[in-house]
Amino acid sequence: MRKQETELFTPAEAAVLSRLSLKAVNNAIDKKTVTARRTRAGRLLDEPALVYLSLxxxxxxxxxxxxxxxxFAxxxxxxxxxxxxxxxxxxxxxxxxxxxxxRLKQLRRAERLVTVNPEIMGGNPVFRGTRVPVHQVAELLAKGETVERLCEDYPRVSEEMIRLAPIYAAAHPLRGRPRKQPWHGWKPVATWSIPIRDLK
Incomplete structure (x- = not known):
């Protein structure tokens, strides 16, 4: 009989699934309250650790x-x-x-609705069948934009996709610095000054 392989989760995924902050999850690992497996991918947690973190x-x-x-033991x-x-x-x-x-069901559903392709939006995660970046939608929701308004602004994105965007974005944060735009560092072609009195 083959032993079932244990599913492992990154600290960011664990934070989403347990509803703790990422800092609290890393703190629990650092203080050895929970045991993390060290792999090439980093520190990973199993299901008992997630249940404990939720508690x-x-x-x-x-x-x-x-x-x-x-x-935890x-x-x-x-x-x-x-x-x-x-x-x-x-x-x-x-x-x-x-x-x-x-929460794991919601995260897995969100992951099925998202695709990452280097040929689409520079490899940023987008909703499947669109060019709408998931992290951008999550950021707009965090800033107070409503789901209804986002559905109007992005007609190809379903309400479910919008509601699951924050879960995906938190579990899969973007890495590194924002990419430089191709025009970064270019000198302007022309400049001109307008006196303030002419702006009235």
Missing amino acids: ERQLAGDTTPEFRRRL EIAAEPRRRVVSVGALKVDIGESRREVME
């Missing part, structure tokens, strides 16, 4: 670091249990697991 969102201020490490030891015990305390992890799995 940490609720427990961080009320528990000690030692308790949190023991809680219990979750990792038997990841399918609904209730884990740490000393005399029993913790129900079923709801946290359901939340993580629901």
Whole structure:
């Protein structure tokens, strides 16, 4: 019988799935509250770590670091249990697991709606069948633009695509500095000055 391969997640994906900040996820890894696997791709987390991180969102201020490490160890030891015990305390992890799995479904759906092709928009992620950059839509939503307005502005992009854009953008942040535009550094062809009094 073949052993099922464990799915692993980047810290950015873990932050989206657990609803913690990326800084909090990296902090949990750095303090060894959760165990990350080190690979060529970087530090990766498994499903028990995601369930624990989802719980940490609720427990961080009320528990000690030692308790949190023991809680993660219990979750990792038997990841399918609904209730884990740490000393005399029993913790129900079923709801946290359901939340993580629901967010994972949304993330996987968002990933299916997005394509990355070096020939389209310079390799930036765009919605499948369009040239609309996912990160641009997520940024517009973060600035307060409404889903309805974006549907009007981008008729080839569905409402579902727009709603899932922030999840995809957070899980797959753009890397590096923004690319320079081809005209960057060009000297203007012509310049002229207009006196302020003529602008009235």
